[in-house]
Amino acid sequence: MTRRTPAKVGSPLSEVDTPALIVDLDALERNLEVMAKAVEGTGARLRPHAKSHKCPEIGRRQMALGAVGVCCQKVSEAEAMVAGGINNVLVSNQVVGKPKLDRLAELGREAWVGVCVDDAGNVDDLNVAAARARTKLTVLVEIDVGAGRCGVPPGEAAVALAKHVRASEQLRFGGLQAYQGRAQHIRDFGERRRAVEAAAILTRQTVHALAADGLSCDIVGGAGTGTYAFETATGIYNELQVGSYVFMDADYGRNLGADGGPIDDFEQSLYVYTTVMSRPAGERAYVDAGLKAFSVDCGMPTVLDLDGATLERASDEHGALILSRPDGGPKLGDKIRLIPGHCDPTVNLYDWLVGIRGDRVECLWEISARGAVL
Amino acid sequence: MTRRTPAKVGSPLSEVDTPALIVDLDALERNLEVMAKAVEGTGARLRPHAKSHKCPEIGRRQMALGAVGVCCQKVSEAEAMVAGGINNVLVSNQVVGKPKLDRLAELGREAWVGVCVDDAGNVDDLNVAAARARTKLTVLVEIDVGAGRCGVPPGEAAVALAKHVRASEQLRFGGLQAYQGRAQHIRDFGERRRAVEAAAILTRQTVHALAADGLSCDIVGGAGTGTYAFETATGIYNELQVGSYVFMDADYGRNLGADGGPIDDFEQSLYVYTTVMSRPAGERAYVDAGLKAFSVDCGMPTVLDLDGATLERASDEHGALILSRPDGGPKLGDKIRLIPGHCDPTVNLYDWLVGIRGDRVECLWEISARGAVL
Numbered sequence: 001m002t003r004r005t006p007a008k009v010g011s012p013l014s015e016v017d018t019p020a021l022i023v024d025l026d027a028l029e030r031n032l033e034v035m036a037k038a039v040e041g042t043g044a045r046l047r048p049h050a051k052s053h054k055c056p057e058i059g060r061r062q063m064a065l066g067a068v069g070v071c072c073q074k075v076s077e078a079e080a081m082v083a084g085g086i087n088n089v090l091v092s093n094q095v096v097g098k099p100k101l102d103r104l105a106e107l108g109r110e111a112w113v114g115v116c117v118d119d120a121g122n123v124d125d126l127n128v129a130a131a132r133a134r135t136k137l138t139v140l141v142e143i144d145v146g147a148g149r150c151g152v153p154p155g156e157a158a159v160a161l162a163k164h165v166r167a168s169e170q171l172r173f174g175g176l177q178a179y180q181g182r183a184q185h186i187r188d189f190g191e192r193r194r195a196v197e198a199a200a201i202l203t204r205q206t207v208h209a210l211a212a213d214g215l216s217c218d219i220v221g222g223a224g225t226g227t228y229a230f231e232t233a234t235g236i237y238n239e240l241q242v243g244s245y246v247f248m249d250a251d252y253g254r255n256l257g258a259d260g261g262p263i264d265d266f267e268q269s270l271y272v273y274t275t276v277m278s279r280p281a282g283e284r285a286y287v288d289a290g291l292k293a294f295s296v297d298c299g300m301p302t303v304l305d306l307d308g309a310t311l312e313r314a315s316d317e318h319g320a321l322i323l324s325r326p327d328g329g330p331k332l333g334d335k336i337r338l339i340p341g342h343c344d345p346t347v348n349l350y351d352w353l354v355g356i357r358g359d360r361v362e363c364l365w366e367i368s369a370r371g372a373v374l
Numbered sequence: 375m376t377r378r379t380p381a382k383v384g385s386p387l388s389e390v391d392t393p394a395l396i397v398d399l400d401a402l403e404r405n406l407e408v409m410a411k412a413v414e415g416t417g418a419r420l421r422p423h424a425k426s427h428k429c430p431e432i433g434r435r436q437m438a439l440g441a442v443g444v445c446c447q448k449v450s451e452a453e454a455m456v457a458g459g460i461n462n463v464l465v466s467n468q469v470v471g472k473p474k475l476d477r478l479a480e481l482g483r484e485a486w487v488g489v490c491v492d493d494a495g496n497v498d499d500l501n502v503a504a505a506r507a508r509t510k511l512t513v514l515v516e517i518d519v520g521a522g523r524c525g526v527p528p529g530e531a532a533v534a535l536a537k538h539v540r541a542s543e544q545l546r547f548g549g550l551q552a553y554q555g556r557a558q559h560i561r562d563f564g565e566r567r568r569a570v571e572a573a574a575i576l577t578r579q580t581v582h583a584l585a586a587d588g589l590s591c592d593i594v595g596g597a598g599t600g601t602y603a604f605e606t607a608t609g610i611y612n613e614l615q616v617g618s619y620v621f622m623d624a625d626y627g628r629n630l631g632a633d634g635g636p637i638d639d640f641e642q643s644l645y646v647y648t649t650v651m652s653r654p655a656g657e658r659a660y661v662d663a664g665l666k667a668f669s670v671d672c673g674m675p676t677v678l679d680l681d682g683a684t685l686e687r688a689s690d691e692h693g694a695l696i697l698s699r700p701d702g703g704p705k706l707g708d709k710i711r712l713i714p715g716h717c718d719p720t721v722n723l724y725d726w727l728v729g730i731r732g733d734r735v736e737c738l739w740e741i742s743a744r745g746a747v748l
Contacts, residue, residue: 003745004450006748017474018471018748019748051690073690094651094660096706097391097392097707100391119706121706122706144654149652149692149694150651150654150660151652151654152654181689275470275471276470277467277468277469277470278523280492280518280523280526286468286523286524291671291716291718292745293747297671314671316425316718317425317447317448317467317747320523332493332495333470333471344665344690345666345690349722349745370745371724373662373667373691374378374393
């Protein structure tokens with residue numbers, strides 16, 4: 001089924017049908033440029049994470065501004081990016097099972113493809129798949145540098161696994177994946193920096209231990225929007241896998257900067273555009289967006305365009321606004337922007353991203369990796 | 375972009391790629407039959423809610439078992455159902471704004487279409503849209519019977535709005551929408567019943583007040599999977615808008631029956647099928663399903679196929695299993711079923727529903743209203 005588009009190019013914003021995912025193109029472009037500038041001269045490269053935008057058009061813009069490639073979390077996401085013209089994709093995740101490994105290896109015939117491992121048996125499976133596809137794949141060993149998620153322990157275990165990769169004929173050892181995911185949303189600036197510095201110590205020790213065995217790391221990858229400046233400063237990370245910076249969200253908005261105020265590296269560019277559909281009582285209003293229009297895993301969206309209003313709860317297709325000034329409240333049909341609590345799973349709910357410049361719809365971009373979980 | 379299917383018809387379950395949304399067809403069919411039997415001879419009709427399954431194939435099966443039509447929450451959902459062969463759709467929600475009203479009215483030329491209202495201006499807009507499309511629409515007045523969401527107050531306000539509908543040339547007054555949404559997940563049986571009984575008193579008073587003004591209610595709609603037996607017993611509700619009963623979920627599984635034990639009217643038929651993708655430590659394992667593969671607004675999914683394991687947290691593409699027996703834990707590549715916390719927004723993440731009979735893939739059903747928010 002063809003998915004209905006919520007807007008026509010050239011229309012005013014007010015005519016965008018709702019709920020819709022809209023992006024302020026000026027803010028998006030500034031975010032892309034700020035991040036590109038932030039890495040200039042640091043020795044680190046940008047490899048932005050496409051899991052945030054799932055949109056090849058944005059990936060191509062990141063590449064045009066100097067990114068060496070993108071990251072993806074799923075093979076199907078990587079396929080969508082390659083189909084959209086991105087020729088360099090790191091799957092910054094484990095890929096398990098023959099069907100996915102075969103697809104990954106096939107993709108390696110069309111583009112530069114890397115993948116992460118934390119298991120020797122999985123390395124063997126990757127090697128077999130690459131042989132079947134007559135291709136070579138680049139493999140990063142993932143180490144757990146404090147996130148407590150996937151990855152082998154830093155040091156010895158990582159060296160052993162890297163040697164196993166080196167011994168695999170169809171695989172190239174590419175370096176380390178050392179993402180400190182838990183650090184991204186530590187609110188306090190100093191605490192967030194210390195978490196990354198601790199990760200960097202473990203990463204550096206592992207890089208040195210690998211070097212002692214003749215294994216050099218072309219890629220030492222990690223970092224996110226909450227910590228990229230810290231990884232860059234360590235001098236050991238050389239690829240930054242930042243994702244959310246293109247859009248930002250309410251959760252990142254709660255991180256604090258060095259001065260104790262909110263971080264302000266990037267601007268909010270992404271909104272869920274909604275319509276007031278019911279005004280049952282003076283202090284309440286309902287918008288036409290609920291759990292199928294935004295993700296609530298990091299809390300409710302923040303309400304714009306309506307002073308002092310909060311989104312108190314959501315059901316599947318309703319969002320309940322509590323108004324601070326009942327009498328001057330919104331009318332039926334009024335359109336209101338929400339800042340999603342968490343951008344990544346919110347973007348994944350939509351087929352189209354509506355690009356807004358000033359007050360006009362400038363473009364409709366397909367979120368072609370929406371739902372790409374396989 | 376064509377969405378990749380996770381399975382081939384005829385394959386064993388173990389070959390379904392993950393994450394995938396799978397349904398146990400035997401359990402689904404029993405659920406459909408149990409509900410159809412539950413309304414037999416009660417005077418109430420079934421109008422199941424398609425917002426839960428978003429899948430015309432399931433809607434057609436509900437119709438074949440006696441449903442008079444389906445409910446939808448969005449015009450685009452209704453369009454998908456009509457395109458899928460369902461000729462009777464109630465949008466059990468307010469529809470606001472010209473583009474949507476025009477589409478709704480157009481749909482009224484192809485199928486029986488009803489819609490809910492709680493605002494006189496919206497009634498006028500509906501009337502204009504129906505005139506433009508040269509069709510007539512059936513309109514239910516929504517009353518707030520304790521859910522505290524949309525709807526006018528029961529009694530006088532409802533009568534006034536119903537008269538306004540009657541005075542609108544292109545609209546037919548069809549009755550009342552009296553859904554007690556908050557009652558659905560009240561855990562205690564008696565308390566849940568009392569909430570519906572209180573709603574029924576308000577509904578009955580409103581039906582009588584309307585009758586006194588010569589307005590008869592063809593439809594008195596409401597009820598959900600948590601309370602349908604109570605609405606049926608009141609004798610005032612005549613259309614049951616049950617949705618989740620086809621699938622069930624962990625949240626409904628926490629409701630209690632009359633004996634204080636878990637409710638057992640329906641069986642769990644829906645699962646998110648996942649693969650173990652990382653085994654970093656004895657007590658932890660990661661599956662390849664996270665916030666983009668299940669909704670967490672009603673809590674984490676329940677883990678099957680792995681004694682005593684719990685899903686402790688989820689990131690975008692990872693689910694963290696905590697194992698009770700680390701040594702006998704799962705191997706990389708093992709496949710595990712999860713019961714989603716909340717079925718509706720979980721279904722909305724997938725393009726395909728994989729139908730399983732015994733150990734085989736029997737069918738792939740398109741979730742054609744997935745993402746239908748407009």
